[in-house]
Amino acid sequence: xxxxxxxxxxxxxxxxxxxxxxxxxxxxxxxxxxxxxxxxxxxxxxxxxxxxxxxxxxxxxxxxxxxxxxxxxxxxxxxxxxxxxxxxxxxxxxxxxxxxxxxxxxxxxxxxxxx
Amino acid sequence: xxxxxxxxxxxxxxxxxxxxxxxxxxxxxxxxxxxxxxxxxxxxxxxxxxxxxxxxxxxxxxxxxxxxxxxxxxxxxxxxxxxxxxxxxxxxxxxxxxxxxxxxxxxxxxxxx
Numbered sequence: 611x612x613x614x615x616x617x618x619x620x621x622x623x624x625x626x627x628x629x630x631x632x633x634x635x636x637x638x639x640x641x642x643x644x645x646x647x648x649x650x651x652x653x654x655x656x657x658x659x660x661x662x663x664x665x666x667x668x669x670x671x672x673x674x675x676x677x678x679x680x681x682x683x684x685x686x687x688x689x690x691x692x693x694x695x696x697x698x699x700x701x702x703x704x705x706x707x708x709x710x711x712x713x714x715x716x717x718x719x720x721x722x723x724x725x
Numbered sequence: 726x727x728x729x730x731x732x733x734x735x736x737x738x739x740x741x742x743x744x745x746x747x748x749x750x751x752x753x754x755x756x757x758x759x760x761x762x763x764x765x766x767x768x769x770x771x772x773x774x775x776x777x778x779x780x781x782x783x784x785x786x787x788x789x790x791x792x793x794x795x796x797x798x799x800x801x802x803x804x805x806x807x808x809x810x811x812x813x814x815x816x817x818x819x820x821x822x823x824x825x826x827x828x829x830x831x832x833x834x835x836x837x838x
Contacts (some may be wrong), residue, residue, distance in 0.1 A: 619765075642825060653815055653829030654768075686766045698769065704825040710766070711775070711825030712783075717767035 611702050612637040616716035623691050631719050632700030642704040643684040644713065645675055660684065661672045673696070675699045695705075696720040696723045729830035735831075737836045744803040746833050748816030755800035755821025760784075760825070761792060762813040762832070774799055778810065786825050806837045 613636045625630050635641055642661050646654040658669025665677040675686045684701060698720050702712040732747035733756050750757065756775050760768040760783075761788050770783030772791040789812060792800045799818075803810055817827040 633732055644826065646829075651832075653831045654827075656826055694837075702827075710823070711819040711821055711827075712758075712770065712773060713825060714829060715768040717765065 612641070612705065612714045614701050614703050614714055614716035615656070616699075616701055618719045619717070620720045620722070622722040625693050626648050626690050629686075629688045629691045629695070629702075629721070631699050631721070633684045633686065633716060634682050635684060635701070635703040636682065637703050637705075639705075642665060642713075643675075643677060644704065645669065645684070645686045646700045646702065646715075647671075647697050648700065648718075654700060657686070690716040691721075691723055693723045693725065696721055728823050729816055729818055729828050731830040731833050733833050734831060735836075737838065738803075738806050739833060739838055742803075742806050742837075743754065744806045744835065744837075746801040746803075746816075746835070748799045748801070748818075748830055749766055750796050750818040750828070752801075752818070752820070752828070753796065754818035755796075756819045756825070758760075758817040758819075758827065759789075759799065759801045760817065761785070762780045762815055764838065768815065795806065806835075808837050811835060811837045818826075 617632045643659040643660045648654045698718045701716040702713040727731040729750045745777045758773045772782045774793040790802045816830040
């Protein structure tokens with residue numbers, strides 16, 4: 611069975627500081643990995659995804675993530691955080707077209723940005 | 726752009742009522758999902774559907790049922806609402822072509838009193 615762990619429930623950073631959100635997954639084969647963002651009162655929006663190829667993937671809003679197979683990790687990074695990045699972030703692992711495209715989501719990390 | 730819409734943003738129902746939550750997607754996606762989201766518990770899958778009239782239970786199906794009569798529409802039904810079903814409900818869809826990125830609706834915040 612696949613699973614996702616986001617070790618940090620809540621992270622606070624100052625505006626302009628760098629950000630790294632951690633994600634560890636458990637999956638038997640090559641995973642499909644995603645990061646989603648949820649602004650208050652909204653649904654989730656995809657930030658970026660990894661299926662294969664280059665292990666450093668670029669996403670929207672200046673985010674990037676690096677797939678590290680040896681560490682079973684897919685950490686999300688941003689070099690300089692903006693106040694508008696305050697939101698909840700979810701890491702997810704999927705199985706591709708098997709299993710009806712189901713993804714398993716982590717419990718989320720809430721990001722607070724200090725002025 | 727893919728659009729997933731949900732029939733209500735906020736809903737207040739009484740205990741014991743039958744509740745319908747509707748979700749519509751406009752991108753001809755094969756797969757559709759219903760999640761509930763509670764603080765500290767992340768997203769939990771209630772039911773999903775991989776084709777018209779096809780459905781499978783997710784992780785927490787108890788107290789819920791679903792209906793998918795048309796490809797674009799996936800309904801979540803609470804047969805007899807209870808206070809512990811007060812939650813945010815999120816609908817999502819994915820193409821079913823191997824790229825299982827999910828597209829989410831804005832959510833329905835349901836309160837059962």
